[in-house]
Amino acid sequence: MALDLYAEDIVSHYEHPHNAGVMKDADASFHNYNASCGDDITIYLKLDKDKITDIKFKGTGCAVSVASASMLTDFAKGKSLKDVEGMNVKTIIGIIGIDPGPARLKCATLSLRTLKEAVFLYEHKEADRETKAL
Amino acid sequence: MKQDNMHETFDVERIRSDFPILSTKMNGKPLVYLDNAATSQKPNQVIESISNYYRTYNANIHRGIYAIAVEATDAYVDSKVKLAKLVNAKGMEEIIYTRNTTEAINIVALGWGGANIKQGDHILITQMEHHSNLVPWMLLARRNGAVLDYVKLDESKSMLDMQSLEEQLENEPKIVAVTHVSNVLGTINDVKHITRKAHDHGAVVLVDGAQSAPHMQVDVQDIGCDFFTLSSHKMLGPTGIGALYGKFDILDKMDPVLSGGDMIKSVTFSDVTWNDLPWKFEAGTPDIAGGIGFGAAIDYLNGIGMKSIRDHEKKITKYALEKLSGIKHLKTYGLGKEDLERRGGVISFSIDKVHPHDVSQVFDSEGIAIRAGHHCAMPLVEEILGESAVSRISFYLYNKESEVDRAAQAVELVKKTFKVG
Numbered sequence: 001m002a003l004d005l006y007a008e009d010i011v012s013h014y015e016h017p018h019n020a021g022v023m024k025d026a027d028a029s030f031h032n033y034n035a036s037c038g039d040d041i042t043i044y045l046k047l048d049k050d051k052i053t054d055i056k057f058k059g060t061g062c063a064v065s066v067a068s069a070s071m072l073t074d075f076a077k078g079k080s081l082k083d084v085e086g087m088n089v090k091t092i093i094g095i096i097g098i099d100p101g102p103a104r105l106k107c108a109t110l111s112l113r114t115l116k117e118a119v120f121l122y123e124h125k126e127a128d129r130e131t132k133a134l
Numbered sequence: 135m136k137q138d139n140m141h142e143t144f145d146v147e148r149i150r151s152d153f154p155i156l157s158t159k160m161n162g163k164p165l166v167y168l169d170n171a172a173t174s175q176k177p178n179q180v181i182e183s184i185s186n187y188y189r190t191y192n193a194n195i196h197r198g199i200y201a202i203a204v205e206a207t208d209a210y211v212d213s214k215v216k217l218a219k220l221v222n223a224k225g226m227e228e229i230i231y232t233r234n235t236t237e238a239i240n241i242v243a244l245g246w247g248g249a250n251i252k253q254g255d256h257i258l259i260t261q262m263e264h265h266s267n268l269v270p271w272m273l274l275a276r277r278n279g280a281v282l283d284y285v286k287l288d289e290s291k292s293m294l295d296m297q298s299l300e301e302q303l304e305n306e307p308k309i310v311a312v313t314h315v316s317n318v319l320g321t322i323n324d325v326k327h328i329t330r331k332a333h334d335h336g337a338v339v340l341v342d343g344a345q346s347a348p349h350m351q352v353d354v355q356d357i358g359c360d361f362f363t364l365s366s367h368k369m370l371g372p373t374g375i376g377a378l379y380g381k382f383d384i385l386d387k388m389d390p391v392l393s394g395g396d397m398i399k400s401v402t403f404s405d406v407t408w409n410d411l412p413w414k415f416e417a418g419t420p421d422i423a424g425g426i427g428f429g430a431a432i433d434y435l436n437g438i439g440m441k442s443i444r445d446h447e448k449k450i451t452k453y454a455l456e457k458l459s460g461i462k463h464l465k466t467y468g469l470g471k472e473d474l475e476r477r478g479g480v481i482s483f484s485i486d487k488v489h490p491h492d493v494s495q496v497f498d499s500e501g502i503a504i505r506a507g508h509h510c511a512m513p514l515v516e517e518i519l520g521e522s523a524v525s526r527i528s529f530y531l532y533n534k535e536s537e538v539d540r541a542a543q544a545v546e547l548v549k550k551t552f553k554v555g
Binding site: 005006011014015036037039040060062063064103104105110117 | 324488489490491492495498507508516521522523551553
């Protein structure tokens with residue numbers, strides 16, 4: 001994986017992430033940590049029944065993980081909880097527009113895993129195996 | 135005499151020609167390998183020694199009566215004799231082959247520690263340790279109800295604080311375990327001094343030599359330590375083999391950790407007598423090919439001379455520190471270029487605003503292998519340096535200044551990509 005990983009939009013999302021910040025009155029949230037990178041993220045959701053009306057994230061990480069979180073949170077706004085449950089690796093690769101390769105896949109999927117875990121926790125469900133493997 | 139001679143003719147290009155991987159490409163660019171603290175590359179001599187064993191005299195060692203079994207046994211034992219000489223052990227009886235440094239430390243923690251560490255005892259390590267010289271002691275402390283203490287780093291965040299050592303030794307620790315060279319900071323600790331101080335307080339001393347044995351002359355008798363550990367794969371040898379050096383009398387009193395074949399003298403249905411050292415600690419068929427390959431690696435290192443290797447690394451480290459210190463928005467960790475006597479060829483660094491994994495990725499695209507992360511020293515990187523991760527360049531005998539130049543160019547590319555400065 002060469003420099004196309006740092007396409008202009010990834011770098012600009014990293015520099016100016018969308019939906020960044022803490023949500024104090026969140027209906028659902030989840031914190032996650034990627035020990036091998038030191039990446040750290042919390043995702044907050046505001047819900048209207050099963051629709052995501054607002055979403056924020058707070059965290060630190062590499063360009064790939066921060067830009068993915070930025071783009072994923074844009075994408076998830078307005079989606080239903082069921083939509084989120086159905087998201088997978090392909091979803092995130094589609095959103096960021098490139099396959100980050102095996103060495104960086106975990107950076108790209110951290111935000112998606114966190115979002116899905118937040119939703120499962122809210123629904124009092126155990127996260128499925130696919131989510132845990134993200 | 136031979137070494138002095140070699141020193142004058144230290145020929146990096148000739149050395150490089152022995153390492154087939156160094157003429158390959160990564161991502162279409164000539165490979166620049168700067169991740170030697172993680173593992174070293176292997177010369178043809180090592181690769182061929184392993185291949186030759188499997189092709190021409192593959193047999194299990196020890197009890198074989200036939201010629202190739204004897205040949206394999208000799209080659210495996212010879213490797214230990216070579217290693218004993220390299221680190222100046224009294225004999226190969228003091229050299230136990232393990233999978234790696236980690237396993238060697240675990241043998242001490244389980245074997246020696248299991249028998250000697252009691253409720254309320256203190257175990258002393260340092261804030262500079264790799265997880266391999268930290269987690270086994272943490273587990274031992276939990277298991278046996280002991281207290282794990284740490285020698286602090288001084289204000290420079292580069293060296294162990296000798297005042298802190300003195301204070302911690304007042305707790306009369308049973309064992310002191312310390313790294314010889316830090317895999318993050320490159321600092322060379324004065325392990326001879328630390329050993330003497332620890333012995334004054336009655337402690338047993340383990341020195342983790344994973345980052346020193348490949349790069350400098352090591353004399354375990356001069357250091358005076360009771361245990362010394364190292365890994366073959368960081369010193370031109372194959373993976374899967376490392377060593378535990380222990381003083382004969384201590385090893386002799388220790389019970390084995392793993393048991394089974396090869397490590398016994400006699401077994402009845404009710405009792406067992408251990409084999410002689412070092413075999414008492416090597417249960418089952420060992421990594422014979424690994425041992426033979428390690429022997430070839432030691433031959434190679436001796437052919438160049440450990441002093442010459444150290445001198446070469448000092449030069450390239452100085453060059454790199456000078457080059458990097460001139461780059462804006464880049465910060466290096468550890469001692470500076472004026473302290474090369476106390477510093478090995480490991481340089482950790484960070485670039486403002488850019489995550490080390492992104493740095494490493496851009497380097498990769500330029501064909502340059504460096505490591506990024508906490509380098510298996512999370513408490514040091516996070517709690518002392520205050521970073522979630524850092525990037526690391528680490529040198530070996532085959533690295534040259536033009537490779538440092540390419541790394542410096544890659545830093546500029548990182549800065550350009552991430553609009554730093």
